[in-house]
Amino acid sequence: MANPTRRVGVVLFQLGGPDTPGAIEPFLFNLFCDPDIIDFPFARIGRRPLAKLISTTRAKKVQHHYQAIGGASPIRRFTERQASALQDKLVADGLDATCFVAMRYWHPFTAEAIEQFRAAECDEVVLLPLYPQYSSTTTGSSLNEWRRLFQDDIPTHCIETFYRHPRYLDALVERIDEALARFPESRPVEIVFSAHSVPMAVIAKGDPYQRHIEETVELLMERGGWPNGHRLCYQSKVGASKWLQPSLHRAIRDLAAERVSEVCVVPIAFVSDHVETLGEIDHEARQESAALGIKQFEMTAGLNDSPTFIAALAELVENALGLGQGVTDRLVAAD
Numbered sequence: 001m002a003n004p005t006r007r008v009g010v011v012l013f014q015l016g017g018p019d020t021p022g023a024i025e026p027f028l029f030n031l032f033c034d035p036d037i038i039d040f041p042f043a044r045i046g047r048r049p050l051a052k053l054i055s056t057t058r059a060k061k062v063q064h065h066y067q068a069i070g071g072a073s074p075i076r077r078f079t080e081r082q083a084s085a086l087q088d089k090l091v092a093d094g095l096d097a098t099c100f101v102a103m104r105y106w107h108p109f110t111a112e113a114i115e116q117f118r119a120a121e122c123d124e125v126v127l128l129p130l131y132p133q134y135s136s137t138t139t140g141s142s143l144n145e146w147r148r149l150f151q152d153d154i155p156t157h158c159i160e161t162f163y164r165h166p167r168y169l170d171a172l173v174e175r176i177d178e179a180l181a182r183f184p185e186s187r188p189v190e191i192v193f194s195a196h197s198v199p200m201a202v203i204a205k206g207d208p209y210q211r212h213i214e215e216t217v218e219l220l221m222e223r224g225g226w227p228n229g230h231r232l233c234y235q236s237k238v239g240a241s242k243w244l245q246p247s248l249h250r251a252i253r254d255l256a257a258e259r260v261s262e263v264c265v266v267p268i269a270f271v272s273d274h275v276e277t278l279g280e281i282d283h284e285a286r287q288e289s290a291a292l293g294i295k296q297f298e299m300t301a302g303l304n305d306s307p308t309f310i311a312a313l314a315e316l317v318e319n320a321l322g323l324g325q326g327v328t329d330r331l332v333a334a335d
Helices: 021-032 044-066 075-092 110-119 141-149 166-180 201-203 209-224 246-256 276-289 308-319 327-334
Strands: 008-012 096-105 125-131 156-158 190-196 230-235 261-267 295-299
Touching: 008 075, 008 110, 008 141, 044 110, 044 276, 075 096, 075 308, 096 110, 096 141, 125 141, 125 308, 166 209, 166 261, 166 295, 190 209, 190 246, 201 209, 201 327, 209 230, 230 246, 230 276, 246 261, 246 276, 261 276, 261 308, 276 295
Parallel strands: 008 096, 008 125, 125 156, 190 230, 190 261, 261 295
Antiparallel strands: none
16 A cells, blocks of 8 residues: 655656647657657658658648647647646645656656656656657657656656546546537537547557457447447558558548538547647538538537646556555555
């Protein structure tokens, strides 16, 4: 059983995002230099030149997405708010806790988070990747980077998934209910769950991401109890190789062909608003939908610092530390 008087560090992992227009290409270069993203025979020789080529090309394609949301990604701001809210919740629950943010491909990098963690002189650490479903390309990559850089001899607790957590699901149900309330009650609304796609080659190697995404959708539809039709699609494909399908663009075209006029898109794999929600969905997909005759298009807001979501994260941390239903309950029981 963990000791609640010990100083606990909680590291929140995210992919990160460019904080200026000039950071778009170097951010993408860091992304495509990741061996957990780009791996092939002789990759040590060819990975950097390939990453340079992809990032240069990709930066031109996604620049308009960033322009549509103010020129930069807000993911650092939202993640830091989550860290602050989580720290407050853990402290209120009786833990001496400090939260840190570790971004994989842009500032604050994992190395910066480690420097801050060591300066705080924590006695143990909880690793909390903010990816609800596991993939080697997200959770795996973030944890691999931490383990490459941090080998200090302290107790370490790791949370690899949380897509089944009841309060996490409740937080998503709240966001979906809020979005559905914006439609006229008399109109049938199609719920479209959109997740970040990954290459089929990754899934073929045993990555559980697709299964986790599909299970998340099933759990949500059961928990929400909505009578609406629903479907799952994927977004943000890069390159010519096969990725998870159908794409968000294909789903929108199918909906228009089926004469569905009200659509509610739920970003199912993200916990913060960023370019893939605000740019790809709420801007580009919204425009595409309007052009195809869809009358009302809504997107659920990101979980961001939703109190229900923060409560879910706090429970995850406390459970990882062996504190069950919460530190306060345990201390009261001990008295």
